[in-house]
Amino acid sequence: MGEQRRARRRAAALGLTLFVLAATITGLVSALVRTAAHNDAKEQFEQSARQIDKAVQNEVNRYLEKLRDIGSYVANVDASSAGARDFKRYVEGTQIFDQLPAVSGVVFLQRIEPGDYERTIEAYKAKDPSFTQVPMPAPADGTPRYLLTQWVASPDTKLDLPLYTDVSSITSLTSVMEAAGTRRIGAAGSFQNDPFIKKVAEQTKFPLMDQLLALDFFIGLPVYAPSDGQGNRSSEPLGWIAAPVGKFDSVVSAAGRDAPEGFGLNLTMDLTKVMESENQAVTRGADRKGTAGNAEDAAFTYRTAFEPEGITFRLAIWSQADADAIPVTVPLTLAGGLLASGLAGVIMFMRVRAHAREREYATELAEREEFQGEILDSVTSPMVVLDGNGQILRTNPAWTQLLSSPAHTPAAEAADHGDTTAADAAPVSASVEYLSAMKPYVRTSHEELADALWEVLRGDSETMETDVAFEDVQHRRWYSVRATRLRGRRGGAVVIHADITERKRSHEDLELKATRDNLTGLLNRMAFMTELEAALRQARTNETSVGLIYLDLDGFKPINDTYGHAAGDNVLREVARRITAAVRTSDRVARVGGDEFVILVHPVPESRVVESTATRILRALEKPVHLDESRTSGLTGNVLASIGVAFTEAPLDTSGADLLERADQAMYVSKQRGGARVTVAS
Numbered sequence: 001m002g003e004q005r006r007a008r009r010r011a012a013a014l015g016l017t018l019f020v021l022a023a024t025i026t027g028l029v030s031a032l033v034r035t036a037a038h039n040d041a042k043e044q045f046e047q048s049a050r051q052i053d054k055a056v057q058n059e060v061n062r063y064l065e066k067l068r069d070i071g072s073y074v075a076n077v078d079a080s081s082a083g084a085r086d087f088k089r090y091v092e093g094t095q096i097f098d099q100l101p102a103v104s105g106v107v108f109l110q111r112i113e114p115g116d117y118e119r120t121i122e123a124y125k126a127k128d129p130s131f132t133q134v135p136m137p138a139p140a141d142g143t144p145r146y147l148l149t150q151w152v153a154s155p156d157t158k159l160d161l162p163l164y165t166d167v168s169s170i171t172s173l174t175s176v177m178e179a180a181g182t183r184r185i186g187a188a189g190s191f192q193n194d195p196f197i198k199k200v201a202e203q204t205k206f207p208l209m210d211q212l213l214a215l216d217f218f219i220g221l222p223v224y225a226p227s228d229g230q231g232n233r234s235s236e237p238l239g240w241i242a243a244p245v246g247k248f249d250s251v252v253s254a255a256g257r258d259a260p261e262g263f264g265l266n267l268t269m270d271l272t273k274v275m276e277s278e279n280q281a282v283t284r285g286a287d288r289k290g291t292a293g294n295a296e297d298a299a300f301t302y303r304t305a306f307e308p309e310g311i312t313f314r315l316a317i318w319s320q321a322d323a324d325a326i327p328v329t330v331p332l333t334l335a336g337g338l339l340a341s342g343l344a345g346v347i348m349f350m351r352v353r354a355h356a357r358e359r360e361y362a363t364e365l366a367e368r369e370e371f372q373g374e375i376l377d378s379v380t381s382p383m384v385v386l387d388g389n390g391q392i393l394r395t396n397p398a399w400t401q402l403l404s405s406p407a408h409t410p411a412a413e414a415a416d417h418g419d420t421t422a423a424d425a426a427p428v429s430a431s432v433e434y435l436s437a438m439k440p441y442v443r444t445s446h447e448e449l450a451d452a453l454w455e456v457l458r459g460d461s462e463t464m465e466t467d468v469a470f471e472d473v474q475h476r477r478w479y480s481v482r483a484t485r486l487r488g489r490r491g492g493a494v495v496i497h498a499d500i501t502e503r504k505r506s507h508e509d510l511e512l513k514a515t516r517d518n519l520t521g522l523l524n525r526m527a528f529m530t531e532l533e534a535a536l537r538q539a540r541t542n543e544t545s546v547g548l549i550y551l552d553l554d555g556f557k558p559i560n561d562t563y564g565h566a567a568g569d570n571v572l573r574e575v576a577r578r579i580t581a582a583v584r585t586s587d588r589v590a591r592v593g594g595d596e597f598v599i600l601v602h603p604v605p606e607s608r609v610v611e612s613t614a615t616r617i618l619r620a621l622e623k624p625v626h627l628d629e630s631r632t633s634g635l636t637g638n639v640l641a642s643i644g645v646a647f648t649e650a651p652l653d654t655s656g657a658d659l660l661e662r663a664d665q666a667m668y669v670s671k672q673r674g675g676a677r678v679t680v681a682s
Helices: 001-077 084-093 114-127 171-183 197-202 209-212 249-255 272-280 333-378 397-402 413-414 420-425 436-437 443-457 502-515 523-544 556-561 564-584 608-620 656-672
Strands: 105-113 144-151 186-187 218-222 239-243 263-270 283-288 300-306 313-319 383-386 392-395 462-472 476-485 493-499 545-554 588-591 596-604 641-646 675-680
Touching: 001 084, 001 249, 001 263, 001 313, 084 144, 084 656, 105 171, 105 283, 114 239, 144 171, 144 218, 144 608, 171 186, 171 197, 171 209, 171 218, 171 239, 171 333, 197 333, 249 263, 272 420, 300 545, 383 397, 413 436, 413 545, 436 443, 443 462, 443 476, 443 493, 502 523, 523 545, 523 656, 545 564, 545 608, 545 656, 556 564, 556 588, 564 588, 564 608, 596 608, 608 641, 608 675, 641 656, 656 675
Parallel strands: 641 675
Antiparallel strands: 105 144, 105 239, 186 218, 218 239, 263 283, 263 313, 300 313, 383 392, 383 493, 462 476, 476 493, 545 596, 545 641, 588 596
16 A cells, blocks of 8 residues: 555645646746737838838928928029018918918028128018017027018917017027028027016016917028029028917827727927027927827837938827737646657757857858948948838948938938937938938929839849939039849839039030020020920920010110220120019020010919019119129119010910010010000000
């Protein structure tokens, strides 16, 4: 009996040992399965987070692109003298309030040098008999003044900004804009930290102050005068196109509408740099939590930063989803413990062997990538490697040097994590879209570059090659961009940028000599007629109008006869410069005779645009012209113009020669009536 008892005890001990061993191995296997599931969930999260990051940046860029369009309008139409109705019509025509619900309005703040302020105010009073100003404290002597000359409110806002208000005392606006204007970048600020607005809001019941404090922040872009025809641009802005933002949450809602369930988003505009005097971090944030809970409790978190137009945005994306939803392996029963132990042993052996192979493969892959990186770095032309979605995977030093200009924003994510080496070495980090990185530099040919590149990335074409004008703040160079498709499973392309500036300049010099007037640099008659016929063809397709302005100088011949051809040539050059400055950048100006000029106005939304352009040219010629190029002799002459205007509502029935003849006849009528006037062809 004692021996049987001992045998039973040994069997029970062995069974218990096998049970514990089986349970231990089962738990270990479960942990390994959960770890693998966690890693898969993390990879899926990061892929979704990168897509959301791209969508958020695109949504922010939509706001800035709308402001750039309005700024271009202001730069080419004198906003200080443009009617409020014209400005409002243009702003509403951009559909900014329908497409961007966060914008509470659009305002143009005219920048005025201290010495010009009183003269500017008197000019506004003379122009507008109802001119009034809200009393505001004067800024410190010697500082530029800012005058609110245009304001369009969104239909949903109650914000009513009084025109002609001198906002110079609102330092949250003016100090930021002055600092940003010198760097030719955008600006952002918060009214909540402005001492003047806070003081007025506390001491009075003025509702406008409370409305400003209720806004999240404002963003603005500087507006510079167009170049003078010789490539020279003003160093100081004419003013700022700004937009107060009152529903910042809508930006995140629009960008995150396709985000997976259980994802949380937070987009923050960092205003710390513009509020340094407060010695504290100042931000404006927008959240979209959904069912994701708080970011502090998230299983996965993705953080990045980007700086469009120099304005810092920080994005956080998080998710509570993890491997917790995966069922835990059911504990094996005692009867199956031995089998589970053996199975667990086999699985662990295979797992260990797989890890060893993975380490060997990772080492081999790292060595291969290092070798490929050395090859890439040895290429002297700027070069990038893209994945199938157009994201940058690798770059070489020549690419880094190409983008190391003031217009470029370094990789903010590397700087946020203290990785100064990465930030200094690679201005465009991995996972940044190539076309987005190139857009600030190749705006005029960005669409053509994008279409050609996507043909290669989709596999529709093996290679593509296109020439792009690469422009930053100081330079303009030409590059031949060649993309070759990668045939691997992941797809993608290798893009090489070859500098062809000298070749392009030689070609442009030859083209310029063939199409330009030698004296003024304007289009000659032959080139102008080509432009006119092209505009008429486009108008026939789009069912739009084309306008023509024919100009003949009054009083030019006496100057030529009295002071000589050198003085006459200087007058013609100055007239050409004033005409170019008075028209839109899309309009074309040509010299077609000795003192005859013609302007193609296209596209024409309505006929009065052509008449107002002609009137603006006539006013531009009223100021006396210096007869010597150095302007040191003080010798001046008065040169006005007889102007004829013709436009067509039915381009299918009109040729370029017919339209030119009608404008010429209208100009002749102006000449017969004494000159210095505009006549519209019947």
